[in-house]
Structure formats: C-alpha cells, structure tokens
Amino acid sequence: MAAGIKDKVAILGMGCSRFGERWNDNAEDLMIEAYVEALADAGIEKSSIDAAWFGTGIEEEHVGKSAVPLSMALRLPNIPVTRVENYCASGSEAFRGAVYAVASGACDIALALGVEKLKDTGYGGLPQRNRGSVNDLFWANASAPGSFAQLASAYSAKHGVNKDDMKRAMAHISVKSHDNGSKNPKAHLRNKINEDKVMNAPMIAEPLGLFDCCGVSDGSACAIVTTPEIAKSLGKSDLITVKAMQLAASNGREAQHNSWDGSHFVTTRAAANRAYKEAGITKPRDQISLFEVHDCFSITEFVTMEDLFISEEGNAVNDIMDGFYDADGKIPCQIDGGLKCFGHPIGASGLRMIYEMYLQMQGRAGDRQRKEEPVVGMTHNLGGFPHQNVCSITIVGKEGA
Template identity: 75%
Template structure:
C-alpha cells in the first residue's frame, strides 16, 4: 500500500472571506479577501507560490472557466493554475491538487483557493442548471434538497424510526449548528433558532423544511501548503499537517444496483476507512477531536455521523439528541456553524472546513475554541446520495 500523505505536507497559511450574501462583491473581491488573510498568515509573497488550484463549481455565475480567473485576480506570476470542479467537493479537490504537488516534490509552495459567487441568480437556492444533454432526458427532475431528503425515507424504513422522531432529531442538528454559527463572525447565518422554529418552517422537500437546508452563500477560502521542512525554514514552529486526504466517487452502484439501501453514503464509508488508515486512526469516535461534515441538509449530517463511524450504525439519533456533537459535547461537529450557518459557496466549502480545523488546532478559534483538539476531520460531499463524490480529510499537528 502507498505510504500516504500523512505529515508530508504542512499548511503554511489559510484564509477565508466572510461568507454570505455579498451583494456588492464580485468573485474577485472574495478571492482577494481570502487570499490576503492567507498570505499574511503564511508570511510569504505571491512570487513564492509555484502552482495554484482554483475550485469553483458553478462557473456560469461570475467566476468563469479555467485557471485564468484566479491568476488574474491575484496577479499570479504566470505559474500553472488549474481549475478543478467536483460538485460541492471542489474545494477539497483544489487542496488535493496543491498538497499532492508539494508531496511529489514538483513544487515547494502551492496555493489552493475555492470560490463561489452564487447570489447573482435572482432567486434563493442553488442555480438551476442543465445536467447534460442525455441526462436531462431521463434523470428525474429533482433538486438538491429533494435528493438528500430521500435519505430520511430510507433511514426511517431501515432502522424502523418513526418519521416524526427522525424529523425532530434532524431539527436538533440544525439547532446546534445555528448555535455554533452565532459565535462565528464570518458565518452567513448568525441567528439562533429553536426546535419549534425548525419543525414549523415551510417545507422545501419533505421532510426537509427551510431550516434543514444550508445557506447558499458567496464566499472564498484558501490554503497555502508546503513541506514541513520549508515551513520550518520560513519560521513556523507550530505545524499543522495533512494526515489524510481521501476521495471516493460513486461508480453507479448506488443508482443502479440493488446493493444500496438509500439510507447512507457508500462513498463516505469507503473514503472514511481509507482516511483513517492513512492517518493511522484506529478508533475514530475517540481519536477525532472535531468534525466539519458536509451538512448541506440536516439529514445528511445525521447519516454522515454513522458513515464516518463516529456514531454506531443506527445510533446517530441518540448521539444527536444526547448532544454528543454539540460544542460542549464529546465530538463537536460544525463548530463553525457548518454549511448550515457558515454558508455554502460551493467551491469554497471544502477549504472553509479545513480553515476551521486549522484555526482550532492552532488555538485561534476565539469564542468557538475547543480544548486541545488533536485531529480535525473534514467531510466534503458533492452530488446526491445516489451519485456523489465524497472527500474525507484529516489534519493535525505535525508528528502527532
């Protein structure tokens, strides 16, 4: 087996823009805002960056195709810039590109930046887009909430959970994330909500109501990575390194073969196992300190806790209701508010998750700071339960 990425690449700096409805900002503003923070944190100059990856998923709105928009916005010095897109997991793809480039020795310092400018569509929610010439002819017409909502029907059927009880449990997921988001100045949504508010909200796609759905936001996040040795040579002492970087992509089994029951993500289970092996983690529920998972919808977060083997199979409801994933629980999840409240600018989200884990590991998370985190896990999903890409990344302190 490959030796993996563990401790081979360090994060030199990170930045993240304010997420939200940035009515008066273009993609350029968002990119530069995240980059300026990142560059200052890294303590280097633009001329030291040797390669860059730009993640943006819905380029139709504003950002545009290719690596050019990033190169122009930051005036990068004619270096290789590659645009990546892998649904909502695009941000993690940019990071993968930069980390692997450094690990390979092809370059010393690389940049990964994710950005999405969504709030120029004229309506709430994700932009309506063609799914391709042939797919449009036979794929069900569906929305993101409607595709993820189906997890609830299948989960209830599989575990014999009353749909009303499940609705209450996923509502609790959102209550927790709003509580966390209220403490994050960069979060899109900073209001606390009650269980009743969540339960009574207008239905979007049954059983998901408005508060079961994450915010659709403008925003950008970025990372500059290098080797631990170069990081040290640049004066860094407290090194955060990549422990695992895994991606699993559906091959049509879920959508076409009877072996999938619709209640979980096959990809997440596969990516999680690989990531734990790569990071050397044996008991994730005990060893993972913090998790930022892809809570595009409340029910996604609930089933994901089982897919990541953090909750036992069928045990996520109990953990959620017990507060295990709350800020003061055994394994704080979405400590920054998550997609739910920090917001979800598609291409930026994977890097935003890493950003929060990075801050937490360095003790820079302010009022959200958790005590002595060791391993931070990010789970970044794109697509729909029946066909998706799933990234699981783990970062931690160098050598630990």
C-alpha cells in the first residue's frame, strides 16, 4: 500500500453557509457565503489559490454543468477549476481533489467548495429524476429512502434483531441528532424531538418514517488546504491535518452477485479498512474521538457504526441505546446535528462534516463544543444505494496525533 497522505496536508481555513430553505438565495449566493468565511479564516488573498475543485450532485436543479459556475461565482482568476460529481460523496470528492493537489506538490494552496440547491423542485425530498437511458429500462422505481430502508429488513433477518428494537434504536439516532442540531445556529432543523414522535411519524418507506429521514436543504461549505509548512509560514499553529482519505466504489457485487446479504455496506468496510491503515489507527473504538457519518436515514447511521468497526456486527442496537454515540457519550456521532438536521445539499455535505471536525478540534464549536477537544475525527459519506454506491471516508486530526 502506498504511504498515503497522512499529515501532508493541513486545513488552512473553512467556511459553511447556513443550511436550510434558502428561498431567496441562488447557489452562487450560498457559495459566496461559505467562501467568504473560509477565505477570512485562512487569512489569505484570493490570488494565493492555485486551483479549485467544485462538488455538486444534481446540477440540473441549479447551476448546470462544469466548474465554470464556481469560477464565475467567486471570480477566480482563470485558475484550474474542476467540477466533481460522485453521488453524495461529491463534496468529499472536491476535498480529495484539493488535498491530493497539495499533497502532490502541484499546488501550494487549493480550494474545495460544495453546493446544492434542492429546494427548487416544488416538493419535499430529493428531486425525482432519470437514472440514465439504459438504467431506466430496468432499474426498480426506487427512491433514496426506499433503497436504504431495505437495510433494515435484511439486517433484521440476518441478525435476528426484532423490528421493534431496531425501530427504537433508529428513533434514538434521530432524537440524538435533533438534540445536537438544536444547539447549532447553522443547522436547518433545530427542534428537539422524542422517540415516540419518531416512532409514530407517517411512513415514508417501510420501516422508515418521516423522522428517520434527513432534511432536504440548500447549503454550501468550503475548505482551503495547504501544506503544514506553508500553513505555519502563514502564522498558523495547532494545525488540523488530513490523516487519510479513502474512497470505495461498488463494482456490481452487491447489485448482481449473491455474495452480499443486503445488511451492510461493502464499500464502507473497504474504505474504512484502508483509511484506518492510512491514518495508522489500529483500534478505532479507542482512537477515534468524533464521527460525522452519512445519516441520510437513521438506518444508514445504524448500519454504518458496524461497518466502520466501532460497534460489533449485530450489536449496534446496544451501543446506540447505551448512548455511546450521544453528544456526551464515548464517541459522539453527528455532534453538529448531522444530515438529519442540516439536510443534505449533496455537494456541500462532505465538506460540512469536515467543517464541524475542524471547529471541534479548535474548540470553536460554541454551545455544542465537546468538553474534551476531539483529537482524531472521521467523516463518512455514502452516495447512491446500498446495492451500488460510493463510500468516501476522511480522517482529520490534530497535527502529530
């Protein structure tokens, strides 16, 4: 295995727009909001940025194709700008582009920005859209919740966990995230909820009810990265560096080969294994201090806690109900409110997660600041469907950790 990028790249600055139903803002307005914060945080001039990566998922709903919308919105001086799309990992993929550019030495300073406007469809939920001309001939008429919901039936059949226990643990996940989100001024949903409310909510895709599903929002987030040396030369100390970035894409095994049982994410396990190795982590349950995972649905977070090798397989219910992942638990998960409360503006989500890590590790997370500053944190995105997807994992941490 290659040596990896551990500690080769530091975060110089980050910004994040307020997420929500931004009826009166275009994508460009959200981009500028995130960018202005990131640039001020980095303390550099626009002219120092050597290249940029632009993450957005459903571009036909807002900016259209290519990286030009980012270059135009930020009036970038004809530098290389690349648009990336990789399902819900699009934001993390923009970050990976910028990080790899710096790690390779091709750039001194690179920018990653993700944005999405999802609230211009006229209805709730993700935009209903075609899947490609051949896929449309045979793919099931599946929505995101319907695809992820199936993890529950397969998990429950495999591990013999009864449906009520699962539903209750899933409810706990959503309640916990709403508790956290209520403390975050940038979150979309800031109301507290309780388990009964979750359990009795209208059914979206069995067994997922309304509160098992994340919000749908507009938002943008931005990161500026450089080498630790340059960061220090710019006067930064207590750096947050990138420890690992891994991506795993399905190859058709889950969708077409009978060796997958439908109860877990093949890609998450592959990406997590590689990321821990790259970061030099051997006991994740003891070494990771904070998680931001892709809680598009409560069941996704549920299953992911096992696929990241934190909860033992078949045992997530116990950790979840024990409060292991609560804000005051052993390893908080979604301490900012997660996708559950931020919604999931696709291109922005991965960068929004890293933003929270960055704030928490610097003690800048306000009301929701973890008492003991996290040292090593992991973010996780899962794009697509459980049976064919991409999984992106990023580990960041304090320099030297």
